[in-house]
Amino acid sequence: MTTPARVKMPSATSIVARSYPDHVIGIENRLPWRLRTDLALFKSRTVGHAIIMGRRTFESLGRPLPGRLNIVLSREPFPEQSNVQWARDVSTALLMADIYAICNLQRQFFVIGGERIYREFSDVINRVWLTEVFSGRINGDAKFDFEFSLNDWWSHSERDYPATDQDEYPFRITCWVRRKPQHRERFVDEFRSSDSEVLSKLNDWLALQTSNPMEDAVEQEQLSLFPKP
Numbered sequence: 001m002t003t004p005a006r007v008k009m010p011s012a013t014s015i016v017a018r019s020y021p022d023h024v025i026g027i028e029n030r031l032p033w034r035l036r037t038d039l040a041l042f043k044s045r046t047v048g049h050a051i052i053m054g055r056r057t058f059e060s061l062g063r064p065l066p067g068r069l070n071i072v073l074s075r076e077p078f079p080e081q082s083n084v085q086w087a088r089d090v091s092t093a094l095l096m097a098d099i100y101a102i103c104n105l106q107r108q109f110f111v112i113g114g115e116r117i118y119r120e121f122s123d124v125i126n127r128v129w130l131t132e133v134f135s136g137r138i139n140g141d142a143k144f145d146f147e148f149s150l151n152d153w154w155s156h157s158e159r160d161y162p163a164t165d166q167d168e169y170p171f172r173i174t175c176w177v178r179r180k181p182q183h184r185e186r187f188v189d190e191f192r193s194s195d196s197e198v199l200s201k202l203n204d205w206l207a208l209q210t211s212n213p214m215e216d217a218v219e220q221e222q223l224s225l226f227p228k229p
């Protein structure tokens, strides 16, 4: 197979949990609730993938999330570990996520917050797993105020979960899909200076896209992780 000069890059998906009706996502750099089922779903969706986050969110987690490449955005150099990479800006983070996805034959990567990072990546996100937490009014200092316009987004699937011993509030998970996906492309030459492994994997990755178009495959992969309550 001949490698084309320009190739379509992996798709970006966000995962976010916000309160209803105030759209709060955090307070004093932590989550304002305890929702173990939602966290378990977050884990099953993201394991094996690259996850992009802001420095404050990384600190709030307390440790790198295992089984994933943790790409941490900060303007200051950040201590790297085996599964943690520092990105100085948005384009560096996207390049790292693209390389990881291609090398691991993944069709997508995830943007996992917080407030500033969701805003800065909003133009490239094609899919959002939105958890609405029915907490009533709560205080917070970080929000996800994005409104999903039905002209640009459609609600692909939706499921309700009750409050339980494990989950402090009832919540609803909706998968929002951008009607016209933002297809990012790169010249293959961009990888020549950054990573040699990616060049060797590129043809396999492209073959995967040809056998099953990107958006369909992302959909199948993600919906299979949407278990019945």
Ligand SMILES: NC(=O)c1ccc[n+]([C@@H]2O[C@H](COP(=O)([O-])OP(=O)(O)OC[C@H]3O[C@@H](n4cnc5c(N)ncnc54)[C@H](OP(=O)(O)O)[C@@H]3O)[C@@H](O)[C@H]2O)c1
Residues within 6 Å of the ligand: 015, 016, 017, 018, 024, 025, 026, 027, 028, 029, 030, 031, 053, 054, 055, 056, 057, 058, 060, 073, 074, 075, 076, 087, 088, 089, 090, 112, 113, 114, 115, 116, 117, 118, 120, 142
């Ligand atoms: N409910 C949810 O789903 C969810 C998910 C994630 C996080 N959260 C919550 O959200 C809150 C954190 O959000 P936040 O907005 O305060 O912080 P954040 O988005 O996690 O991180 C912000 C930091 O990222 C770095 N950064 C941002 N844009 C950058 C750019 N273009 N280039 C380089 N670095 C950049 C900066 O780090 P430096 O200052 O080091 O330069 C900035 O201070 C916490 O309360 C957390 O618990 C909630």
